[in-house]
Amino acid sequence: xxxxxxxxxxxxxxxxxxxxxxxxxxxxxxxxxxxxxxxxxxxxxxxxxxxxxxxxxxxxxxxxxxxxxxxxxxxxxxxxxxxxxxxxxxxxxxxxxxxxxxxxxxxxxxxxxxxxxxxxxxxxxxxxxxxxxxxxxxxxxxxxxxxxxxxxxxxxxxxxxxxx
Numbered sequence: 001x002x003x004x005x006x007x008x009x010x011x012x013x014x015x016x017x018x019x020x021x022x023x024x025x026x027x028x029x030x031x032x033x034x035x036x037x038x039x040x041x042x043x044x045x046x047x048x049x050x051x052x053x054x055x056x057x058x059x060x061x062x063x064x065x066x067x068x069x070x071x072x073x074x075x076x077x078x079x080x081x082x083x084x085x086x087x088x089x090x091x092x093x094x095x096x097x098x099x100x101x102x103x104x105x106x107x108x109x110x111x112x113x114x115x116x117x118x119x120x121x122x123x124x125x126x127x128x129x130x131x132x133x134x135x136x137x138x139x140x141x142x143x144x145x146x147x148x149x150x151x152x153x154x155x156x157x158x159x160x161x162x163x164x
Contacts, residue, residue, distance in 0.1 A: 001037055005136075008027060009133055012132065015151065018150075024148065030090050031097065047134070055157060059085040059131040059156065060129070061085075061128070062129075063079070064081045065079050065125060079113070080115060086113045136152040
């Protein structure tokens with residue numbers, strides 16, 4: 001069973017890119033990590049149209065207050081003010097995954113879009129972010145347990161076959 005997550009990266013990511021856990025690119029999580037027996041090609045094919053259909057253009061948001069997330073409230077994040085576009089794209093992505101039979105057991109009913117602060121970067125209150133890409137990330141790909149690999153990436157509002 002493979003593990004994936006769907007994100008809105010702050011900078012475009014291309015299919016095939018690999019990064020370590022420590023170097024996770026800054027992003028807003030769109031769909032929490034999930035496991036599935038479906039292969040990456042099936043997920044890529046199913047999600048390719050979501051970016052075009054559900055978000056006709058990049059999503060422009062403002063960074064809001066800082067907060068602490070995680071079970072121990074020890075993970076610093078910056079909340080993102082969603083005017084409804086992230087919520088709509090999230091709903092469309094979740095619906096597409098459910099159509100495929102993906103069991104999304106970790107969805108948070110209290111979903112709050114945010115960017116986690118990392119050693120290599122963070123966002124600050126008042127900044128404007130243009131979220132122009134949706135990316136499907138394979139977590140812990142077979143070649144290593146400490147990396148993520150971009151399985152597919154699509155510009156919002158544009159069709160891209162098989163990922164960019």
